[in-house]
Amino acid sequence: MNYLIQPRRDALAAEYVLGTLRGAARLRFQRLILQYPAIRSSVEQWEQHINALGGQIQPVAPDPAVWEKIKQRLAFADAQVPESNVVAFPSKVVSRWKALSLLASAAAVVLAVLLVQLQPIEPEPAQQFTVMQNEAKESLWLIEITTKTIEAYATKNVSQRQQNDYQLWMIAEDGRPPISLGLLPQSGLVSLSKHPQFDQLDIAALAVSLEPLGGSPNGSPTEVLYVAELALL
Secondary structure, eight states, X not given: OOTTSHHHHHXXXXXXXXXXXXXXXXXXXXXXXXXXXXXXXXXXXXXXXXXXXXXXXXXXXXXXXXXXXXHHHTTOSSOOOOGGGOOOOOHHHHHHHHHHHHHHHHHHHHHHHHHHHHOSOSOOOOSEEEXXXXXXXXXXXXXXXXXXXXXXXXXXXXXXXXXXXXEEEEEETTOOOOEEEEEEOSSEEEEEEOOTTTTTSOEEEEEEEEEETTSOSSSSOSEEEEEXXXXXX
């Protein structure tokens, strides 16, 4: 799995900062933080983002009924204590305690909202992958095959075409015509639906063709640019 793909590393960094990345996955991500500056930067950005959210929450006095329930739960509301043993808390201390209690509750709500927005965090594990390269051995696309999708990430080496699209094809070993897998991104990450026949055929290679905008007009590659074999994980 390529953890350096920005959407993936940002999602994992957010889960790491929020504390929901646990067990072996958390230990593995901690090692990646030490190895890769890009991942470390994503973690630092999420830490700043979460801290900023906490600083924006304004303390508000709780409802008297809520405060009474809190006192009862802490077992100091109805306790019979001799007057000589009663300690009077300054009003500023009580107000500060109320503000901190409310801040903690608000922070929990913010955390819950972030967790909902970030789901699902952990992407499907890749089963196969390939790196599509040009003649100069520069990486153009990183392609991962999962159980349901084809994840294609375009590197900065991909030539930008305003009047064309790049199309991905599956080349079967039985000699049948190439099968289109969809259009590749010219930048960023795209998730393509896996073709129903992908797991049913023996695949000799994947190919990339240059096509008019919108893809091949006749269902066959127009100009094949690159070919690469798949590797198992």
